[in-house]
Amino acid sequence: METSPIERQTLRILFLASEPTNAGKLRLGNELQEVRNRLSTNSFFELKDRQAVKPDDVLQTILNYKPHIVHFAGHGQETGEICFEDEKGNSKVIPPDALASLFKLVNEYVKCVLINACYSEIQAKAISQFVPIVIGTKKEISDSAAIKFSTGFYTALDPDLSQKSLLKAFDSGCISIRFENLPEHLTPIIIEGLPEVRFSSEVDTAFLSIARPQGKVFDALIKGLSLTGKRMGVSDDIVLKILGEKITKMKLHSEGIEEYEKYLKDILRDEYPLSETSQLALLQLQNGLELTNEDVTGIKDKILSNKDNLTTAEKWYDRGNGQRTIGNIDKAIEYFSLAIEKDSDYSAAYYERGDCYDMKGNFDLAISDFTKAIEYNNKWEVLSNLRSAYFSRARAYHAIKTDDKDKRNELLNLSLADWNKTLELKSDQPEGFYGRGLVYIDLNKLTEAIDDFKKSYDLAPKDERKQSYILALSRCYYMLGQNDESSNWMKLYKGSKELSIDAFED
The missing domain is CATH 3.40.50.1460 (Rossmann fold)
Incomplete structure (x- = not known):
């Protein structure tokens, strides 16, 4: 204890x-x-x-x-x-x-x-x-x-x-x-x-030396306090009442300390330094847990005293993911950038920042970060790896719109090369075949697109995801003028509303 x-x-x-x-x-x-x-x-x-x-x-x-x-x-x-x-x-x-x-x-x-x-x-x-x-x-x-x-x-x-x-x-x-x-x-x-007032104070003083109300030492302390209460002239009922109330309060206080510390650590995983909103939330938590300013200062001193540990590349990376999870993309980019400042070859940080840029539609910056992640190919995290970097860069190349046909073909071929690399690294991913199939459509290689969409359909583990592949196949056959085959695939479609191949005329 x-x-x-x-x-x-x-x-x-x-x-x-x-x-x-x-x-x-x-x-x-x-x-x-x-x-x-x-x-x-x-x-x-x-x-x-x-x-x-x-x-x-x-x-x-x-x-x-x-x-x-x-x-x-x-x-x-x-x-x-x-x-x-x-x-x-x-x-x-x-x-x-x-x-x-x-x-x-x-x-x-x-x-x-x-x-x-x-x-x-x-x-x-x-x-x-x-x-x-x-x-x-x-x-x-x-x-x-x-x-x-x-x-x-x-x-x-x-x-x-x-x-x-x-x-x-x-x-x-x-x-x-x-x-x-x-x-x-x-x-x-x-x-x-009064005797009960003095006894209550004696209990408070004795409890200062105990972190948790449990164990043999605590049992001995309670026995000693019970005898002290009797010696002071406090009745047995009052002694038990005071001890019971103090023990309950001590347990709640100890649990409150642990609860506050847990929430503070959780918040620090998502942001640092603490925002005004977080500080207000923690103040409300402090009041709800009935903790004193001294309690909270002690917790913060323990956790915040080692600033070097709070500002490692890994901690900034974790905060970036936390901010992205709640939709705060700009803050996530800021934290991933701080992770990169701390560790310039942190592939996972480049990848996640690139993904944030992609979400904002800033595909050039996204491609730049995905490229660095691939070049360094170092320090990946659970949510990212080399394959995911090729996958995301392939989508970013494909997403860039331009009226320059030569530039457009260049981007499509860069995307195609990344899809090929993605499937080379993992050949059983339906989304990889689907993404490459979409590029083949834009390159007017419909036969190759159909082959990829069929592979996506066969590999897809869930029926709802197959619906996208069914529509893609039906569309390709329609573009080839094979309306019967297009209709056959459309019959398999189980979307929210019934469709026919006439929808492709739009």
């Missing part, structure tokens, strides 16, 4: 600062700098800050960043409200229950809230309904003590996000205040959430 150590998870910390102009001056910049200094030595911490926070900013910032720890620095009132800023920079308070309800929406990832403001105990207790660890203050706290608490807290914090680590960090913060001989080391207070 794949595992990844818990300590390798990036612990995201969101520092929210609010200092209304009509409130006392605080040294919030100093506090932020101290926090940044303590975290900068450990690459498993990621810090984001937001200044002059307004009430509307809080939820949006948390939803966007998805932090594990939310740190608020600013003013608090004796009645428990936290002071944010309004549009003019003045103080605007939010009732404790209102701010607490916000964390009900984000407790899937927020595991600790630190309110480094005066009189924040009431607010901390309200939030603890939804978050496992909340830190506040019992009363007023000085700027110096608040900064020292933050310094000590982040000095001791481990990136494993465990409740044990958070409790240790809290004790370290209080000790840092004491080391400065400040009398406020008992002012900070730590409040543990």
Whole structure:
């Protein structure tokens, strides 16, 4: 079973600062700098800050960043409200229950809230309904003590996000205040959430180390978590319910990762770089699978990091075929051209690009590419080979229209030579005889055309394909004036509507 150590998870910390102009001056910049200094030595911490926070900013910032720890620095009132800023920079308070309800929406990832403001105990207790660890203050706290608490807290914090680590960090913060001989080391207070909230958080933390919910190691983990839940005072029913929900969610998440990765690889087989349409489709897929931006970034980093592997001649060739399949011929030509740039003697790429030019009616370019494919005769793919190149070039020569009789005869003879080579390489292909028969008609060699059409008829595996050969035979006999023989062949025709040889008069 794949595992990844818990300590390798990036612990995201969101520092929210609010200092209304009509409130006392605080040294919030100093506090932020101290926090940044303590975290900068450990690459498993990621810090984001937001200044002059307004009430509307809080939820949006948390939803966007998805932090594990939310740190608020600013003013608090004796009645428990936290002071944010309004549009003019003045103080605007939010009732404790209102701010607490916000964390009900984000407790899937927020595991600790630190309110480094005066009189924040009431607010901390309200939030603890939804978050496992909340830190506040019992009363007023000085700027110096608040900064020292933050310094000590982040000095001791481990990136494993465990409740044990958070409790240790809290004790370290209080000790840092004491080391400065400040009398406020008992002012900070730590409040543990409801048992089921703390247990749910413990499960989340433990699951960070498991890639898939299966195997003996996972069984041992579940047993340990069940015992932990009981020790926390959570009933057996609630333990089973929480574990069941988390396991189901983990399975769905794992399947979602695999599903997204599969679709991304499939799309990259058809195009690179990703078009705007594909990016929108992948965004819709991400939302449908309930994957985070972090999930998707990890998948894309893994797949897109090796750009050399994404831009090989073979990959461009595959994308060309993918685009042609969906009818995007110009894009297919672009990709086949990139394949040729990477590998100048890639016969299959020349052949497929030539086929695209043929589909657009640009027969001169098609013939040029078919000729290069034949000359190099190297690196063919499943859908192409030397015979198919002669076959396609024969059709392209025949398809060119010109009023110059000499030029027309030259093209017909070039086509005839390629049909001969095609049949030399594979003598049992009805389409080869049929194509050569059509050239014989234009060269006024009707007897030879009849011989080829009869071979096509005899070799054709499906009755519906024989209908084209029947019409060709009937037409040739009609052109020779052998109306009875023409009629006999026409009687075999089983098309969508009944025909007679009179149709050839048109």
